[in-house]
Amino acid sequence: MSMQTDTSLASLPINDPALPRHRQLGLSDEQVLAALAGMQRVRNVDDRLWQLSRQGKAHFVITSAGHEATQFGCAWAIRAGHDYSVPYYRDMALALALGQTPLDLLLHGMGKPTDPASGGRQMFGHFSSRALRIVSGSSSVGSHIVHAVGLALAFRITGEQDIAAITFFGEGATSEGAWHEGMTIAGVQQLPVVFVCENNGYAISVPAHREVPVRDVATKAAGYGMPGVIVDGTDIFAVYAAAHTAMQRARSGGGPTLIECKLHRLRPHSNADDHSKYRSPEELAALAQHDPIDKLRDYAILHGLLDAVQWQVLQQQIKAEVDAATLAADQVPDPPLESLYDHLYGA
Amino acid sequence: MPELTFLEAIRSALRDEMTADQRVFVLGQDVGVKGGVFLVTDGLYQQFGEHRAIDMPIAEAGIVGAAIGAALHGLRPVAEIQFADYIQPAVDQIINEAAKLRYRSAGDWSCPIVVRAPFGSGIHGALYHSQSTEALFTSTPGLKVVIPATPYDAKGLLIAAIRDPDPVVFFEHKQLYRTIRGEVPDGRYTVPLGTAAVRRTGRQISVFTYGLMLHHSLTAAEQVAQEGIDVEVVDLRTLYPLDRETILASVRKTSKALIVHEDNLTGGIGGEISALIGEYAFEYLDAPVRRLASPDVPATAFNEALEAHFMLNPTKIAHALRELAAY
Numbered sequence: 001m002s003m004q005t006d007t008s009l010a011s012l013p014i015n016d017p018a019l020p021r022h023r024q025l026g027l028s029d030e031q032v033l034a035a036l037a038g039m040q041r042v043r044n045v046d047d048r049l050w051q052l053s054r055q056g057k058a059h060f061v062i063t064s065a066g067h068e069a070t071q072f073g074c075a076w077a078i079r080a081g082h083d084y085s086v087p088y089y090r091d092m093a094l095a096l097a098l099g100q101t102p103l104d105l106l107l108h109g110m111g112k113p114t115d116p117a118s119g120g121r122q123m124f125g126h127f128s129s130r131a132l133r134i135v136s137g138s139s140s141v142g143s144h145i146v147h148a149v150g151l152a153l154a155f156r157i158t159g160e161q162d163i164a165a166i167t168f169f170g171e172g173a174t175s176e177g178a179w180h181e182g183m184t185i186a187g188v189q190q191l192p193v194v195f196v197c198e199n200n201g202y203a204i205s206v207p208a209h210r211e212v213p214v215r216d217v218a219t220k221a222a223g224y225g226m227p228g229v230i231v232d233g234t235d236i237f238a239v240y241a242a243a244h245t246a247m248q249r250a251r252s253g254g255g256p257t258l259i260e261c262k263l264h265r266l267r268p269h270s271n272a273d274d275h276s277k278y279r280s281p282e283e284l285a286a287l288a289q290h291d292p293i294d295k296l297r298d299y300a301i302l303h304g305l306l307d308a309v310q311w312q313v314l315q316q317q318i319k320a321e322v323d324a325a326t327l328a329a330d331q332v333p334d335p336p337l338e339s340l341y342d343h344l345y346g347a
Numbered sequence: 348m349p350e351l352t353f354l355e356a357i358r359s360a361l362r363d364e365m366t367a368d369q370r371v372f373v374l375g376q377d378v379g380v381k382g383g384v385f386l387v388t389d390g391l392y393q394q395f396g397e398h399r400a401i402d403m404p405i406a407e408a409g410i411v412g413a414a415i416g417a418a419l420h421g422l423r424p425v426a427e428i429q430f431a432d433y434i435q436p437a438v439d440q441i442i443n444e445a446a447k448l449r450y451r452s453a454g455d456w457s458c459p460i461v462v463r464a465p466f467g468s469g470i471h472g473a474l475y476h477s478q479s480t481e482a483l484f485t486s487t488p489g490l491k492v493v494i495p496a497t498p499y500d501a502k503g504l505l506i507a508a509i510r511d512p513d514p515v516v517f518f519e520h521k522q523l524y525r526t527i528r529g530e531v532p533d534g535r536y537t538v539p540l541g542t543a544a545v546r547r548t549g550r551q552i553s554v555f556t557y558g559l560m561l562h563h564s565l566t567a568a569e570q571v572a573q574e575g576i577d578v579e580v581v582d583l584r585t586l587y588p589l590d591r592e593t594i595l596a597s598v599r600k601t602s603k604a605l606i607v608h609e610d611n612l613t614g615g616i617g618g619e620i621s622a623l624i625g626e627y628a629f630e631y632l633d634a635p636v637r638r639l640a641s642p643d644v645p646a647t648a649f650n651e652a653l654e655a656h657f658m659l660n661p662t663k664i665a666h667a668l669r670e671l672a673a674y
Contacts, residue, residue, distance in 0.1 A: 084419075084420070086416075115453075116455075117452070118451050118452055118453055119452075119453025119454075120453075121450065121451055121453060122451050126451070128451075128452050128455060128456070129455070130452070130455045130456055135419060135456070136448060136451055136452040136455070136456050138443045138444055138447065138451070140439055140443050140444075143408075143412065143439055143440065143443065143444060144444075145412075146408060146409050146411075146412025146413055146415070146416065146440070147412055147415050147416040147419065147444070148416060149409070149412070149413050149416060150412060150413035150414060150415055150416015150417045150418075150419070150424075151416040151417065151419060151420050152416070153374075153401075153413050153416065153417050154416065154417040154419075154420035154421075154422050155420070156398060157372055157398050157399065157417065157422060158369075158420075158422070165416075177408060177436065178408045178409070178412060178439070178440070181404075181406035181408050181409030181412070182409060182412065182413075184404050184406060184409065185403065185404060185406065185409045185413055188404060342453070342454070343449050343450050343452075343453050343454040344449070344450055344488055344489060345449070345489070345512070345513050346449060346454075346457050346512030346513055347512070
């Protein structure tokens with residue numbers, strides 16, 4: 001199978017080059033504005049978590065800044081609560097896009113007992129909700145890929161149609177054995193699963209050329225009997241087009257797809273990292289040009305979906321919303337100590 | 348009641364559960380068309396089809412990981428690792444994923460999978476077809492580790508493991524597959540996980556053991572009985588969590604304990620049982636707790652003489668019993 005570098009829109013509803021891109025893709029103005037607000041909302045939560053870490057109220061922060069367009073673009077292609085999403089630690093924006101709230105994320109970041117992801121057991125970055133079919137993960141890089149494959153295998157066993165699993169990982173995970181095993185099984189069985197690589201060029205500090213032996217992760221797909229697609233991961237519409245095509249292909253029995261979203265990690269790996277040790281001052285200065293929120297805001301203003309004043313108002317509303325969520329999360333008391341022993345085994 | 352081999356009892360459990368419950372399926376290397384390298388799953392492919400007896404690539408992490416994923420959607424996968432020696436690539440999936448899913452999601456998710464693996468030496472399997480790897484898993488909260496010794500238990504414990512809401516690692520001693528026969532009821536029944544069984548009652552020494560070593564221990568107990576040494580033999584059946592009550596009740600009665608396992612001495616479950624007895628039954632003891640285990644070398648050798656020297660047998664166990672009786 002050859003690698004596809006186009007993002008064919010053939011399966012999407014409208015194909016009229018005279019229309020703005022979102023309309024071509026069948027997305028309404030409201031959907032675009034909701035995504036823009038959501039991306040800004042998750043960026044505010046990201047900012048807030050770094051502040052809380054400095055205050056000693058959030059002990060670990062892992063950023064999704066720079067990855068928002070990829071995660072929101074994919075979320076448009078996922079029916080939350082129906083399709084399964086198997087995320088990794090960088091996917092805070094995805095969790096929000098699929099239906100979690102700033103309060104959910106802050107409770108998770110502050111390790112509160114009402115954290116819906118883990119009840120305060122997992123460090124931040126392990127998003128989970130059975131109701132939304134967001135699958136709980138560990139911190140072992142790449143080990144979750146095979147869970148998405150197993151979910152897809154389950155659909156094959158039960159004979160369920162029109163459902164798919166989608167999993168997310170960085171380019172660093174593609175070195176892992178479990179990634180290879182998952183890709184192999186998905187390819188052999190042609191399972192309804194979509195693999196999304198959020199390639200930000202770094203495995204913490206190790207640059208892509210020291211961890212991935214080929215220029216494009218998407219080319220690896222050829223070895224697993226599935227198409228590989230490359231998209232600009234800062235372009236929400238390009239990501240949606242690719243994800244929608246891949247999900248529809250999976251749901252209709254067409255097999256798996258690997259999508260590589262090329263993007264930039266705008267911040268250090270985590271609050272325990274200093275990326276100035278391994279990124280040049282020039283590279284760091286240039287990061288601002290790759291902010292997917294700026295890109296979508298400019299698009300929305302250009303196409304008259306909102307104006308500069310409305311954007312200011314929206315930002316203020318979001319800040320107030322995140323402030324309120326922070327206060328609410330901070331007030332949640334610690335769990336009873338004996339709860340340490342809860343949920344070890346089922347009944 | 349029909350007499351089945353140990354292997355036939357396991358197959359009977361799989362077939363009965365797969366017949367009764369559409370959610371149950373098997374996956375692993377060679378488990379489909381071939382029916383497994385030991386033929387445990389023989390006939391399941393023909394009866395249930397390729398989607399419920401799934402031949403998988405040589406990818407242990409993928410096999411267990413796929414089982415986990417399927418369990419998340421409500422299925423009841425039974426994954427086979429061809430030899431316990433090859434469970435290592437799947438350890439991350441078993442310990443970091445399956446065992447922690449319920450806990451790490453505060454009960455939102457659960458992971459009801461069974462991972463079956465033949466273990467143990469005595470079939471000329473040398474270093475990589477005869478290891479006892481159960482100790483890798485007997486310090487993992489969230490997991491259950493089950494090792495049957497009789498055909499009746501093999502079926503009942505496997506059905507209980509499949510129905511259990513949490514992940515179970517189920518080790519089958521490969522030398523038992525065709526050498527042990529026993530009465531096994533038709534139809535579905537369970538033997539509860541987490542409970543040991545007293546296989547022989549006695550007053551002077553308690554033996555704690557499992558798997559093939561249960562049979563060797565029973566033979567040894569008969570040998571020394573003729574010399575007036577009265578031995579109780581306890582089949583642990585579940586190694587994690589241990590049935591502490593049965594262990595402590597037995598040793599409080601007999602006052603002497605011998606732990607017998609094929610796993611290596613250091614780090615084997617014998618150390619944990621010994622510590623348990625030391626902490627909670629010290630004042631009942633008339634002798635130091637004794638462990639009889641395989642020597643601390645990687646596994647049995649291919650050379651027949653070395654293999655025989657490595658293996659525990661009834662003679663070695665009887666010798667240890669006599670020493671303990673004389674203490």
